[in-house]
Amino acid sequence: MANSNRSDQGEKSRAQVDSAAAEGKAPRTERGRRTLRKLLDASAVEFGEKGFHEASVSSITRRAGVALGSFYTYFDSKDALFRALVQDMSENVRTSARSALKEGMGAMEIERAALAAFLAFAREHKEIYRIIDEAEFVDPESYRNHYETIAGRIRARIEAGAAAGELRTGLGEIEAWAIMGMNVFVGLRYAVWGSEDASPGDPEEIAAAVNRLLAEGIERR
Template sequence: MESLKNLSQVLAPKTKRGEQTLEKILNAAEIEFGEKGFHEGSITGIAYRAGIAQGTFYLYFKCKEDVLRELVLYINRTIRSLLSESVINVEDRIEAERIGLRTFLTYIRKHPHLYRILQESQFVDPEVHKAYYMSFSEGYQQALKQAVDQESIRDGQLENWSWAIMGMMHFIGQRYIVWGDQAFTDESLDAVVDSIIDLLKFGLKR
């Protein structure tokens, strides 16, 4: 699999102001594509939401496809960084899963358009769509292997386990955050997380 870094079509800004402008564009694109979809969303709309001139957009991106690709990579980096930071001092893997799942769901609550963006990316740029999930799985496998070495969990088919856990996280986020309602409170979120951790910890066997 080609590395995520190699998939980026954007040169890293050389100044702090350039970094801030790029982040504004990506945040604006998240809302524009999230609300309207990729095909209905426009560069004009992104520039307006970012508070920049349309010409400034073209200093960073050539087209909508480029900004969608970079947005998917940006989301990947952001979530992986948040997850890593949230469990950096947690030695017990089951507790790390609990914290990681809650961190992920909290992020989705703040970024409800993420699912639509990722779903549309598979048709606009299948390579970056696949790389998004493959990179998560690779990182997950490394974390599980470390937990095995530390005797925090048992050994097994770590690649398969990583995809199974990612699948649970994905669909729990879709069911309770994306398809949820205003009544879904922090207490409700904790209850959902606890139920998933119960399944991870004890399985289905009586």
């Protein structure tokens, strides 16, 4: 669970951008990669603000400052871009959680740091909820894949924690989905809605409260 070093991250984000383009359309140059990145970022804003159906390719290329023709160099359609964006956001969630992890962290500390990083990420990228949630309707396979992938990562972490003797044995898929659900809903309340009202709360404090629930439960002892 060590932090990736900088050059690793560079490799990763390049691979991430490359794989976002349609089959056979991966950018061949650094400039192409930047264009693709601009299209993905502009589409996150556009889909987040307008929703899939109202969003348009021409408005996305305008936001990105990219020629319409360039769009079709990388994507066949608005649907293909949306699919690529969901995949890209899954990767961004992964990267933000990973970047918070430090060598030597215990299993519970890893869960706390991953949630705090996710809350901070979601606060900066509130559109992620709307986009992932809209995928349920626009691209159900991406939606399901997004959550199955995250649950799979959580499961691997808690199984490793159990194997290391830090967590109790027998943890598996059910607990992974429960943990993911806690994180998603706490993020909805405190990162997405929270900052619209008077009680946004500090990501570190919220992550600590959820982490305590996760570590020791709510029963009085």
